[in-house]
Amino acid sequence: MSRSATSDLLIRNVRDARGGLVDILCVDGRIRTIGAAVAETSHCAKFDGCGELALPGLVEAHTHLGYSMLGLPWWRNEVGPRLIDKIENERHEIRRLGIDPRLQARRQIIHCAELGSTHVRGHVAIDTDVGLWAVEGVLAARAETLGIANVQIVAFPQSGLLTRPGTLELMDRALAAGADVVGGLDPAGIDRDPKGHVDAIFALAQKHGKPIDIHLHETAELGAFSAELIIERTRTLGMHGKVTISHAFFLGMTDLGYADRLAADLAEANISIMTTGPSGRPCPDVKKLRAMGVVVCSGSDGVRDMWSPYASGDMLERAMLVGLRNNFRRDDEIAEAFEVCTQGGAAALGCSGYGLREGCVADIVLVSAETLAEAVVAHPKRALVVKAGRVIARDGRLAEDALAPQP
Numbered sequence: 001m002s003r004s005a006t007s008d009l010l011i012r013n014v015r016d017a018r019g020g021l022v023d024i025l026c027v028d029g030r031i032r033t034i035g036a037a038v039a040e041t042s043h044c045a046k047f048d049g050c051g052e053l054a055l056p057g058l059v060e061a062h063t064h065l066g067y068s069m070l071g072l073p074w075w076r077n078e079v080g081p082r083l084i085d086k087i088e089n090e091r092h093e094i095r096r097l098g099i100d101p102r103l104q105a106r107r108q109i110i111h112c113a114e115l116g117s118t119h120v121r122g123h124v125a126i127d128t129d130v131g132l133w134a135v136e137g138v139l140a141a142r143a144e145t146l147g148i149a150n151v152q153i154v155a156f157p158q159s160g161l162l163t164r165p166g167t168l169e170l171m172d173r174a175l176a177a178g179a180d181v182v183g184g185l186d187p188a189g190i191d192r193d194p195k196g197h198v199d200a201i202f203a204l205a206q207k208h209g210k211p212i213d214i215h216l217h218e219t220a221e222l223g224a225f226s227a228e229l230i231i232e233r234t235r236t237l238g239m240h241g242k243v244t245i246s247h248a249f250f251l252g253m254t255d256l257g258y259a260d261r262l263a264a265d266l267a268e269a270n271i272s273i274m275t276t277g278p279s280g281r282p283c284p285d286v287k288k289l290r291a292m293g294v295v296v297c298s299g300s301d302g303v304r305d306m307w308s309p310y311a312s313g314d315m316l317e318r319a320m321l322v323g324l325r326n327n328f329r330r331d332d333e334i335a336e337a338f339e340v341c342t343q344g345g346a347a348a349l350g351c352s353g354y355g356l357r358e359g360c361v362a363d364i365v366l367v368s369a370e371t372l373a374e375a376v377v378a379h380p381k382r383a384l385v386v387k388a389g390r391v392i393a394r395d396g397r398l399a400e401d402a403l404a405p406q407p
């Protein structure tokens, strides 16, 4: 196959979600036509899909950028059990090992793109020790990888916000410098000032006109209380559709008698829930939340980092893990887990023009599978990844010209 950066792209002979064989014509970065025997345009690169299944670009809606150990020697994890142990360990080890956030974020963004994630939301640590060092590195990595994935940067108060005076000002500067989302972290459990924390992050979001994505590990009534504060501020400030609660373990605690009422309030305020489908922690009920109208998305969380060695960064594999954790067995249930890792993420991240339909941005992934359910269960190598009409990876490897400057 030959192509240039300016050519149209015709992918012939791919399987759609209903099992039929179609061609997909991409023009000016968008899907122009999906159908049988589509006519090629005059400047058209061609690719034979060989009957592989076509998927929309995958959406990595929650990872951490800058501190991954991808590409580095195995790091032996001997971290203590508390959240604060993990926070302090990482802050210490990143310095000791001389981790370069720009290089590690670049590696991770490329890794995500090779796995078909065309949209990535990455939380980047800000604290009064490292200042904006990690954010500046990840901003540079994003600039170096433009064109292979849309990367949103969350200004994330990894070590607490109000407990470490000066952090709020650093977040303010990070947003002015190009961060896209206001992060937050356990208003009660870490900051021990739930109202103060929630007030601070919403004020920052209002000042910069940015969305919010808050880590909420707090369980049971404590987590529910923090969520109620978030729901109340979202409604009062009219930030419907601009707030994500990540993890939300409290929603998975069946002895919390008012989880359904909270879910209804989340749906009404259009607050998204991000779940990794965690093992060993309470997991929000994906099917119930979606049935109640809550947007549910998913992410890898840390990929090969000092918090956990397990996540591969593969959002098809993540769909499998979400399905496993939710006891999904039927094909239509597994398709729900897939939607969490695609449309759900796109809705939570506010991606415009997303989808495998005519007129949408041409973010397309081909895999060797008969059906969506097989793609999730087997999560085979990505045969082709197309970002905005450009081939950026083949057979799981970045294309040679994928990072070349675009005209």
Ligand SMILES: [Zn+2]
Pocket (backbone or CB within 6 Å): 062, 063, 064, 123, 215, 246, 301, 302
């Ligand atoms: Zn996280």
